[in-house]
Amino acid sequence: MTQATPNPNIAALLARLDELRHAERRAASTRMVSVTGHLIGTPLNIIAGRAALIRTNPSPEAVEGNLRRIEEQVERLSLRVRRLIDYFGLPEPAAARRTVGEVLAECAAVYRPIAELKGVSLDISAQGVEALPIESTLTLLVLTTLLSLGIRRAAAGQCVLLDAGEQGKSAVTFELSLPGLDMPPSNFDWLEPPERGVDPDAFEALSLCLGLARRVGGSLSVARSPAGDMTVCFECARG
Secondary structure, X not given: OOOOOOOHHHHHHHHXXXXXXXXXXXXXXXXXXXXXXXXXHHHHXXXXXXXXXXXXXXXXXXXXXXXXXXXXXXXXXXXXXXXXXXXXXXXXXXXXXXXXXXXXXXXXXXXXXXXXXXXXXEEEEEOOOOOOEEEOHHHHHHHHHHHHHHHHHOOOOOEEEEEEEEEOOOEEEEEEEEOOOOOOOOOHHHOOOOOOXXXXXXXXXXXXXXXXXXXXXXXXXXXXXXXXOEEEXXXXXXX
């Protein structure tokens, strides 16, 4: 792809906007965790307390009363979880079809200036699939989230790679090589709290992208390249 020399002022502005995008996502995650903890904490405390009462007072009447309260709290907890899912659920995006080339060009327009400002190389290529149509809204969200992560974690002189190719006759694959990142735990698809030493920023971004990939009927996998870089493979449907 043709590279233009970025305007330093525009590059700095794009970098700042990317930082704010990242901060906003982290703030939203923090808020969601806080709300979740508040809404489910009380029912869980009541359940634990009633279970303790059953152990200390095993009479049939007491057990029956405590079990009834536990069942009430389980139903209350279930209702709150369903409301949380509805509240925090991602609305269906407006359908948008664009070509692979157009999607990659937009990625380059936003993130190449940011990369060059940091002294990081960004190499974006396509293996003869530029004209293939794909769903672009969530695909762009996945790719830009991963590029943002890769460029923020790369050191000056390193290179972030994004390569698009065809997977059979029904899918397009985007492979990203992200230096400077450790492999996530195998359970990152469940968004469980990271184990000690795991980068929470990378963990959150990968979990988010996995969920988005599944929404478009695709997949996302992570592997270690022979050079030691993290390689993320995002596959989405054509059409």
